[in-house]
Amino acid sequence: MADEKTTTDSPNDVVQKLVHFEKIKPKPAELTGEINTPCISKNASFDWKVQLLADKDQLNHLGYPADGLIPNWKEVFLKKMDEMLNKYRSVRLFMDICVRCGACTDKCHNFLGTGDPYNMPVARAELMRKVYRRYFTWPGKLFGSKLVDGVDLTEEVLALWHTYYYQCTECRRCSVFCPYGIDTAEITMAAREILNSVGLVQKYLHEIVFKAQTIGNNLGMIPDAVVNALEFVQDDLQEELEIEDIRIPIDEEGAEVLFVTPSADFFASPHIESLYGYAKVFYQAGISWTMSTKASEGGNFGLFIHNYEHMKKINSRIWEAAKELKVKRVIGGECGHMWRVLSSYSNTMFGPFDHLDPKYPRPQHICEFTLDLLNRGALKIDKSANDDVVVTMHDSCQVARGMEMGGHPEGQYDIPRGVIKGVCNRFVDMPQETIKERTYCCGAGQGLLGDDMMPIRVKGAMPRMQAYSAVKKSDGVNFLALICAICKAQLSKMLPTYGFAMEEAGGVHQLVAKAIVLGAKEGV
Amino acid sequence: MANLGIFVDMLFNAFTHTALLVFVAGFLYRLYEFKNTPQPLKIPQTPQATTASGVFARMAGDVLIFRSLSKGTKVLWITGWVFHFTFLILILRHLRYFVYPVPGWIVSLGDIALPLGVLMLIALIVLTLRRFTNERVAFVTNPADYFALLLIIGITVTGIMMKFEPFRPDIVAVKAFFYELFTLHGMFGALIFHPVHVPANLVFLTHLFLVLTLLVYFPFSKLMHAGGYFFSPTRNMVNNPRDVRHINPWDTATEEGNNG
Ligand code: SF4
Ligand code: SF4
Ligand code: SF4
Numbered sequence: 001m002a003d004e005k006t007t008t009d010s011p012n013d014v015v016q017k018l019v020h021f022e023k024i025k026p027k028p029a030e031l032t033g034e035i036n037t038p039c040i041s042k043n044a045s046f047d048w049k050v051q052l053l054a055d056k057d058q059l060n061h062l063g064y065p066a067d068g069l070i071p072n073w074k075e076v077f078l079k080k081m082d083e084m085l086n087k088y089r090s091v092r093l094f095m096d097i098c099v100r101c102g103a104c105t106d107k108c109h110n111f112l113g114t115g116d117p118y119n120m121p122v123a124r125a126e127l128m129r130k131v132y133r134r135y136f137t138w139p140g141k142l143f144g145s146k147l148v149d150g151v152d153l154t155e156e157v158l159a160l161w162h163t164y165y166y167q168c169t170e171c172r173r174c175s176v177f178c179p180y181g182i183d184t185a186e187i188t189m190a191a192r193e194i195l196n197s198v199g200l201v202q203k204y205l206h207e208i209v210f211k212a213q214t215i216g217n218n219l220g221m222i223p224d225a226v227v228n229a230l231e232f233v234q235d236d237l238q239e240e241l242e243i244e245d246i247r248i249p250i251d252e253e254g255a256e257v258l259f260v261t262p263s264a265d266f267f268a269s270p271h272i273e274s275l276y277g278y279a280k281v282f283y284q285a286g287i288s289w290t291m292s293t294k295a296s297e298g299g300n301f302g303l304f305i306h307n308y309e310h311m312k313k314i315n316s317r318i319w320e321a322a323k324e325l326k327v328k329r330v331i332g333g334e335c336g337h338m339w340r341v342l343s344s345y346s347n348t349m350f351g352p353f354d355h356l357d358p359k360y361p362r363p364q365h366i367c368e369f370t371l372d373l374l375n376r377g378a379l380k381i382d383k384s385a386n387d388d389v390v391v392t393m394h395d396s397c398q399v400a401r402g403m404e405m406g407g408h409p410e411g412q413y414d415i416p417r418g419v420i421k422g423v424c425n426r427f428v429d430m431p432q433e434t435i436k437e438r439t440y441c442c443g444a445g446q447g448l449l450g451d452d453m454m455p456i457r458v459k460g461a462m463p464r465m466q467a468y469s470a471v472k473k474s475d476g477v478n479f480l481a482l483i484c485a486i487c488k489a490q491l492s493k494m495l496p497t498y499g500f501a502m503e504e505a506g507g508v509h510q511l512v513a514k515a516i517v518l519g520a521k522e523g524v
Numbered sequence: 525m526a527n528l529g530i531f532v533d534m535l536f537n538a539f540t541h542t543a544l545l546v547f548v549a550g551f552l553y554r555l556y557e558f559k560n561t562p563q564p565l566k567i568p569q570t571p572q573a574t575t576a577s578g579v580f581a582r583m584a585g586d587v588l589i590f591r592s593l594s595k596g597t598k599v600l601w602i603t604g605w606v607f608h609f610t611f612l613i614l615i616l617r618h619l620r621y622f623v624y625p626v627p628g629w630i631v632s633l634g635d636i637a638l639p640l641g642v643l644m645l646i647a648l649i650v651l652t653l654r655r656f657t658n659e660r661v662a663f664v665t666n667p668a669d670y671f672a673l674l675l676i677i678g679i680t681v682t683g684i685m686m687k688f689e690p691f692r693p694d695i696v697a698v699k700a701f702f703y704e705l706f707t708l709h710g711m712f713g714a715l716i717f718h719p720v721h722v723p724a725n726l727v728f729l730t731h732l733f734l735v736l737t738l739l740v741y742f743p744f745s746k747l748m749h750a751g752g753y754f755f756s757p758t759r760n761m762v763n764n765p766r767d768v769r770h771i772n773p774w775d776t777a778t779e780e781g782n783n784g
Contacts, residue, residue, distance in 0.1 A: 039659065040659055040660060040663060085561070086561060087561075087562065087564060087774060088561070088562075088563070088564065089558065089561040089562060089563040089755065089757060090563060090567060090757050090758075092557075092558070092561045093558055093561070093752055093755055093756060093757075096554070096558075096746070096748055096752055097746065097748055097749040097752035097753065097756075098746060098749075099669075099746045099749055100661075100664045100665060100666065100669055100746070101593075101600060101604065101661075102600070102654075102658065102660055102661035102664060103593055103596040103597065103600055104596075105660040105661065105664065106660065107596070117660070117663045117664075120660060120663070120664065122664045123663060123664050126664060137744070138744075139744060148668075149666040149667060149668055172569060172758075175569055175758055176569065176592065176595060177592060177593070177595050177596040178592060178593075179586065179590055179592050179593040179604075179749075179753075180586075180592075180749055180752065180753045180756050180759070181569060181586075181592065181753075181756045181757075181758035181759040182756070182758075183567065183569065183758045186567070308564060308772075308775065312775075343765060343766055344565065344566050344567075344765040345565050345566070345765070347765055347766060347769045347770065348564070348565055348566065348765070348769065348770045348771065348772050348775070349772075349775070351769045352769050361766050362766060363766070400570065401569050401570050402569075402570070403566070403568070403570075403763055403765055403766075404570075404572075404574055404763050404764070404766075407574065408574070409570060409571045409572055409573055409574055409578075409763055410570065410571055412570065437569075437570050437571055438595075
């Protein structure tokens, strides 16, 4: 039957046409301060595609097909899917137990922003479930796709997957409201790896996985460049503060702390302001620390694609560096998904951490570290230095819906807020529906930060922008404090897009940097 | 009592036995499948407790009062809860057909059985209607979702009908049927053309038929959420990844402890 339309197009030709990337100029939503659920509008974001990776060397290195969609893709696709189903209980279980109750349908920022029904979490997951029911359940195998609400594999199905699994930021908000905790992020991660295996590889994300594995950081900076960049920051800091011994040490063996942070912190704005903050905190606490050229990246994009090997390879650099530099503690800077991999997965991949000091959490978050110092009175703070700002905080989704901080299930909400309140006089939270466990993603997480994803980034940022504009109106808020490098990059771009000043987005340690009084130490 | 004929008897004998077998074996097999699939990484979701007892409490909240669901729309939460718990109580009430003597607490459920049945039916109707009227839910609804709802609505309606004349079945005959069905004669009678007689009440037979269909359908459908929830890694893992090392069963290097 399939042969009826005689065509010479190869599967790759067909798919390339379907997933063709085109530059689209997005329009931001009107700001009302309210987040309304839109009516569904079919195909609203179907044309928003991400770019594919074409660099053959990189593809070969990553172990993915280098010439686009492979001819025998169906076979490979199903084999990979089978592997995912057998390696991840999350994926298998979530295929089976969704009742399509619809509780999650209005919970995704990308649905709220676009109205495209495939951006409803359950509809996104059903894209995979349809294939699952057809090929992996026995009624499907016996009676075909019709009876089981399934679908036969076609290039069109691939295009739907490619489109909508790259319009999910794996933020896990949907999972909070699901009666069974179905985590669409797990399904998206698996789907992306299945797409990778047949040759549909996303450019932005995989270039970074490649660079992080081979060069050591997402920006592809060679060790010398890292050293130069950090020396430059150090010079700046010393000059500005007129303090000669404030440092940003690199590769210093025997330091107490190995500090890892996203490489964007080295010079991107506003990220670098937080780097000043970290340096000041370490300086004032009198704790020796070092960064590492080997572990010059905290971020780990391997997480985004359910490719354990990629993730592990990137993560290994941190633990190798920790051993080589003989540090006692590993502390992570401000980054959402980095923190999730570092805190939740490192121990599985590279634990146990007997070589680190058991007195501290292993590894530790910079906010845990700073709050502890603040609580002990080890830092002298002049809160009035931050009196020009009224601060609110965006809970980064990977932190907020990830693991404990400070040993408490909700420490990840209280600890960064504790730091902010410790250095600022005025703090206001955004509406409850938009923070803490219910936080809305910034709109660019988990591989959506590339320029090609701008339409979905602008639309997906809508809920956060509405919430921000609400407290701006009610309380005069003018600073959006962040603890994630991707959030910083995304929101410092979205604020101007939605008509706010770009400088209103910045890191929590940017506020610390402003308020900390250096030198005047009164007993630790 | 009227006799429906040996073939109807045989059919119901065989169907009851197979349905029960398929349900029990299928359900257990699916749970075994879930349990046997490894979970490589810790993915519990906040606000997840840092202790096992805390995790137990959270899961109890999800099971008993649908806590996660309560965070979203209240209509779905309340109707969903009412449906599940009226259903549960009514299933327990049915124990009186299978247990001798009937415990007092089951007898005492008798007074509320009918109101509960009506409440359950109302909840089911609301759940069905929202699959039409809410455009988002309509978009994701599959024919299978209506099938499950209609099946259970059919069971509820026939169940309620039997509370009224002239549909009331002969309770003694019903009890006798189930009792005999699970004796040696009942197990094999159908094979040698000596099936147990089914009570000749059309409403009862429809009710029984629908229930058996539900049992057969159960393990192969979304209804497996009933057992599957307990294996959900975002809900059943303890939130202590830094303190207690989780082993990935298929990362052979992790088992040796240190692979740095
Ligand atoms: S809330 Fe959970 S069960 Fe309900 S439709 Fe969404 S994923 Fe499925
Ligand atoms: S994980 Fe986040 S982005 Fe993905 S479907 Fe769920 S709510 Fe949407
Ligand atoms: S960038 Fe921030 S909010 Fe956005 S996905 Fe990452 S952690 Fe979530």
